[in-house]
Amino acid sequence: MDESQPPLLRMERISKNFGATRALDEVDFDLRPGEAHALLGENGAGKSTLIKILSGAVKPDGGTIWLEGRRFAPAGPLESRLAGISVIYQELNLAPHLTVEENIMLGREWHGFGFLRRRRMREKVREALGLVHHAEIPPDIPVRQLSVAARQVVEIARALVERARILVMDEPTSSLTGEDSQRLFGIICRLKSQGVGIIYISHFLEEVQQVADRTTVLRDGRKAGSGRMEEVTLEHIIKMMVGGEVKELFPQVVHQAGEDIIESGELKGKRMAAAVTLALRRGEILGIAGLVGSGRTEFLRTLFGLDTVESGRVRVGRDEVLGGGPRQRIRKGIGLLSEDRQGEGLALSRSIADNLTLSFFAPYVRAGFLRNKQQRKAGWEWIAKMKIKATGPGQPVSSLSGGNQQKVALARLLHQNATVFLLDEPTRGIDIVSKSQIYEAMGDLASRGKSILFVSSYFPELLGVCDRIAVFYRGRLVELRPTAEWDEEALLAAATMGKPAAR
Amino acid sequence: MKNARGGSRRIRLLVNFLGPFLGLLLVVLIFSLLPQVQDRFLRLGNLKSVATQSVIVALGALGMTFIIISGGIDLSAASNIALSSCVVAFVINAGSPPWLGVLLGVLTGGLIGLVNGTLITALRMVPFIITLGMLGIARGAAKWMAGNQKIDAPITWVNQLMARSPRPSWLLMAPGVWLMILLAVAMAVVLRTTVFGRHVFAIGSNEATARLCGIRTKLTKVVIYGLAGIFCGLSGVMEFSRLTVGDPTVAVGLELDIIASVVIGGGSLNGGQGSILGSMIGVFIMAFLRNGCTMMGWPNYIQEIIIGLIIIVAVALDQLRYRRDS
DSSP: OOTTSOOSEEEEEEEEEETTEEEEEEEEEEEOTTOEEEEEOOTTSSHHHHHHHHTTSSOOSEEEEEETTEEOOOSSHHHHHHTTEEEEOSSOOOOTTSBHHHHHTTTOOOEETTEEOHHHHHHHHHHHHHHTTOTTSOTTSBGGGSOHHHHHHHHHHHHHHTTOSEEEEESTTTTOOHHHHHHHHHHHHHHHHTTOEEEEEOSOHHHHHHHOSEEEEEETTEEEEEEEGGGSOHHHHHHHHHGGGGGGGSOOOOOOOOSEEEEEEEEEETTOSSOEEEEEETTOEEEEEOOTTSSHHHHHHHHTTSSOEEEEEEEETTEEOOSSOHHHHHHTTEEEEOSOIIIIIOOTTSBHHHHHHTTOOGGGEETTEEOHHHHHHHHHHHHHHTTOOOSOTTSBGGGSOHHHHHHHHHHHHHHTTOSEEEEESTTTTOOHHHHHHHHHHHHHHHHTTOEEEEEOSOHHHHHHHOSEEEEEETTEEEEEEEGGGOOHHHHHHHHHHSSOOOO | OTTTTHHHHHHHHHHHHHHHHHHHHHHHHHHHHSTTTHHHHTSHHHHHHHHHHHHHHHHHHHHHHHHHHTTOOOTTHHHHHHHHHHHHHHHHHTTOOHHHHHHHHHHHHHHHHHHHHHHHHHTTOOHHHHHHHHHHHHHHHHHHHTTTSOEEOOOOGGGGGGOSSOSSGGGOSOHHHHHHHHHHHHHHHHHHHBHHHHHHHHHHHOHHHHHHTTOOHHHHHHHHHHHHHHHHHHHHHHHHHHHSEEOTTTTTTHHHHHHHHHHHTTOOTTSSOOOHHHHHHHHHHHHHHHHHHHHHTOOHHHHHHHHHHHHHHHHHHHHHHHHHHO
């Protein structure tokens, strides 16, 4: 990176309002050729809005963008792509049925009179895959047969074919293994040496330190700070990200663990790589750490009867509950909060009251008819109890914010009188205040003798609220310790390498 | 990891390619082994009549293949065929030259398709609803035009298109059959080797991605439905040729045969998958079944049950294959 060079991109005093909320407030950002610039911040801090403005998907209300010294105001995503700005989103944008080559050349096929020039395209595709040092990916295989890591490489190759000058990567490693992440960092280095500017968005601060040359932190739509990577510490970055709220983030509620309440003995589900033995105690919050794809979700789903059990046993209290699906588990007092809130966890178009009572209609049914009045009354009660920001129990869940949606999902488990809570990424994608409220609700539950399995990819929250933490790595439970014996480094080491660092 | 089953890939591709053929072969084999019909089933004359019987569904299936690969559906295909055939009869009956009747019939089909495509993209409604509406509209229009009865028309060269023993005799098969083969090859080429064809697959596989990559998804869809409409128009011409009259009540429910052919041939109603060759094989599997069952003297309801089962089995096998893939 050369600091004397003029910036590739300069975004000046960018502002954007969505209704009454100010998503971006006069944010400055710049990028030099051959540089990786990390864009950091909590969810809702404005990162994605800034990227959407750059990619032409959203128009700013104020501010100017300069691209290689010229004013740039993209009318839409296509114009932005043509100008050399490529965004690789979290959910990859590939057509699963098409081959690698077809995806890379999609929308810019070479042709004569409408007929494809396949041989020449093949050369181009091989060249692009070679540039990212992944020439071994066969161009004629359908993308759906590739691993997630390989798909990402295909997206990067597509950006190269488009002659991207600026590459935006949004959480590129969130579904990669440690090894694949390292390979990705290698590709990023090569792209940098070719003069491509990279905007890197990630929650994993350690990898940001490894990849980025500079960092800009956003908080609540404002620029909270920026600097050269070697000049800022992780502590400083975190402080910039959370502002003054870091102290009350993990409210402590005193609770005492009792006897084992639910036990998984050598349990192996259809989609689990290995059998897992784990016991959760009454009044305990047990954290499960691990990367995405490490088998945590599959374990929870098997425990809940959503995935078929292949071998082993599940014991709740004194009863074996191996057979049966979710219906039977709910009767036993087990509740699951899905990691996919919008896709699976909630019926988005239905009301708060309906979503709340979906798993336990019994109190509102008389002779097969639903008693709307009672249901609504329960809705009001839970809205107050969970501090859900809503106009009333009739409001569709789709119109709530992420944090409030999650509170509805959690309230459903409470409403069905669960005693064991299986929470899969309960704080993903929600604002800090809601997060803190959910942590408090968890502590409160534990103090009342309920038990919680808390799956999360975000280690600080596990360390902040759990009594014990188990780490999953490639489908296996590799280590279980009291929280006091863990720290972030040890968790990271266990989650990425399968063995905890020596202490 | 990237190319886990590299070695067996070629074999699998071959199996995938041959899969539909095997189904067709099985159907033909079964009937040619049944003692009651084996002497008649594989006769040239019978094969010719199966081919001729297939033309109408096959032409519809060519267009439907494009629609289904793009993730859409066209329920109005059969109504469109009936309307087009009535237009041909109407124009010829009015004393115009037969070629004008054929041309206007084909254009009517294309127009209905264009309207379908335009409404789907402009109103952002699902193809199922728009074409369900068009199913009623086109059928109603045909009956209106025909005054709720058959339209008679003088016999012209148009009726030769579907003649089982064509003139000149060196043609061997009806001109309609040759047209079907020619168009099938042409459409397979369009689907596989043109930018348009690739965009059809891309839209069906992931429309958001296609738009992101700068593909004009709306325009492409309008073209797809327009093209499919033209094939329905052609199919309508063949229907008229076969019946020698314009019958507005003909081909009721035929859209389901057309869709079934595409699906048996590996088309996915979720889009992104399908091929012309597969659809044609689907057409012939159904045609041979109908023909064989009739020869055996089996009642109509047996045919219906068998074809129903075939649809379910074919798609189940296809899904198995797909799941193993991914």
